[in-house]
Amino acid sequence: MILVSFVRDCVQQLFMGGRYYWSWIFGLNFFILIGLINYFRQYNTGLILTGMSDQVSWGFYVSNFTYLVGIAAAAVMLVIPAYIFNRPEAKKVVLLGEGLAVAASLMCILFVTVDMGRPDRLWHMLPFIGRFNWPMSLLTWDVIVLSGYLLLNLFMPLYILFHEYSEKDSNKKFIFIAAVVSMFWAISIHTVTAFLFASNPARPFWHSALLAPKFLASAFTAGPAFIILAFRVIDRSDAYRIGHKAIDLLAAIVAIAMQVNLLMLVSELFTEFYSEGTHSASARYLFFGLHGFNSLVPWIYTSILMNIVAAVILMVEKWRRNNTLLSIACVLAMVGVWIEKGMGFVIPGFIPTPIGEVFEYGPTWTEIFISLGIWCAGLLVFTILVKAAIPIQRGRLRYRPE
Template sequence: MKMYLRFLWRCFRLSFVGDWRYYAWMLLLSVIVLLGLNAYAKQLVYGLVTTGMTDQVSWGLYIANFTYLVGMAAAAVMVVIPVYIYGRRELHDLVIFGELFAVVAIIMCLLFVQVDLGRPDRFMHMLWRFNFPVSMLTWDVIALGGYLLLNLHICGYLIYCAYRGVHPSRRFYIPFVFIAIAWAISIHTVTAFLFVGLGGRPFWNAAIIAPRFLASAFAAGPAFIILTLQVIRRYAGYHVGDDALKLLRNIVTIALTVNMFLLICELFTEFYADSAHIVSIKYLFFGLHGHYGLVPWIWTATVLNSIALFILYLPFRRSLRFMNIACVCMIVGIWIEKGMGLVVPAFIPSPLGELVEYQPTLNETLVCLGIWAFGLLLYTIFVRISVPVLTGRVTADDASESHSVPR
């Protein structure tokens, strides 16, 4: 126990040490976090009127980011599956980076839900009157909470074992890895059901939403991991083989292809039948009665995703630079698709046919940026700690050595 506390203390100390680039990066993130915190404090005082949301469009950027990040968290399994199911042992350590990423994404999800609440001080009411299993939101709370604990356990255990220099006992983590794989699929499915289950919103009330969620998440998530692995390789001095990146690239290619296919299915079903149900999607892609708020967004997303797909199917995808361009395109493209493209249009027009558009405010945007910066800050710290531990530069032995030195 004492040793474990000491491990935590040293992790804490480690997170404050680095070269000037590390300090600059952390300072930048901290400033953005504080700006976000400041914006959130204003929101707490004056209410959600500080956001662009209205009774007509009652969910906006917060829920959009939440939805996107649930997908990012779920996508961590795409790094895990090849290692444990297909036995690609050489990628073993990458699992930790994937799962740390999942932990951070879930924490950001919880923060996005928290900032969306009108009465965050009453969050504890969830514990006293939990409308389970009827409300899908309670399922989501369980799914996200469970996933967070599972991943914390797996990464924490593996890193702590590396710190102590002992071989991790398979019994203590392999079962959890397999549970986490199934759980990852479930978190995103449950999040999709949150929207799909509403009969009064035809735009969401479609079976294709859950599969599309998974496909797009399994494209954007590993794309993000591809980029972070390259950053880790370059700046943290941790060896990441090109093989790992290629494997992830293949996953991304397949997932993005499926996502685009499902998009075509969706567009065909809606527009060919041309029934009254398509007003929202018409508004999204082409605008309605002179309102075009989401049209530039969705076409940007579609074009970015198409560019990414195009690059991934051509020979020059082998070049890391082009692969990175594709990754950035789809991270942004899918973010728009899930946020402005999925959450917002379901509210436009309103159930009574009123056309009220949604425009995020600066305050709301700052809160979002603050949470993203906080997530990156956390991930940077996690990587900062785990790299020296995993490479054996910080171990329990040298701690006990230094312990013998009198203070």
């Protein structure tokens, strides 16, 4: 009974909002629709509508997927202080972080699905009914950790919100255990995604032990940066006072992770170029161009520049506390890491091919529109979750037996 009214009240919340809220929702749905139309075309014609080829067999979709796995993993940066160390300022906002994790994992799954040649055969992946090549195939690991992470992050906030809504005490021990699990799980989703690439000795650029830690470092910059920006928007919309403490905590995390990320970049550059061999060809292509092909070179330097500027801003406490500078740094970190993951990591891994062909890649409009649609779908999910969660968190929405 309580559950029914919980769902009803939450859904009701979604239809209460001002002009800005509705134009936001409308805008998102518009781009989702465009994405859907483009996906329908791609589904019918085939992946030939993308810029991918046998030479560069993964492109924009997988780049976004890789980036979003990082964003999803970053939610844990709030879970740890909130549930393990009982920091009140983190506790206040942890649900928003988990909402972001849900949205990001959902986008990940969508990005993988649109990248598949035969999405109608997705059921072949189901254990027992299909054939699940576990534990050999790294992709099966990714399916497990991603869907598990999605469920975990869906379940935990729902459990907490539901208990707040019905004004019952939630089981603290249970939440603690779930928090510990999700802590390791968050690390695992990004590690597994890194292994997905690092498992290919055919692609020396990816075949690096540094990959998993580098993925984690960049994830813990881009993820919390995104959360900070979301908080600033929610803060301004006056729906929920988040306060500076939580944002400070996150900003410090971004600052540290960004420095680690840059350190790893330096170590990568050193190893690739101090004694450069044929295995450094992809790195050479990325940073300097190969045989006169250099379409990724401007991207990677833009990304590095953005990351450095963001790191500098965040390292100086006075600047970090300045709201405008903080927002700029967060945008730079987000975009910088996004470029680093796609144009700086996934695509150069394919160039040159294992048998030495240089064939460049650029996304087509179909790819861009579908990706945009998925991003909007993720933002829509995030909006919906936040919209329903905030009134309960603020104590405005409670169970009222009729």
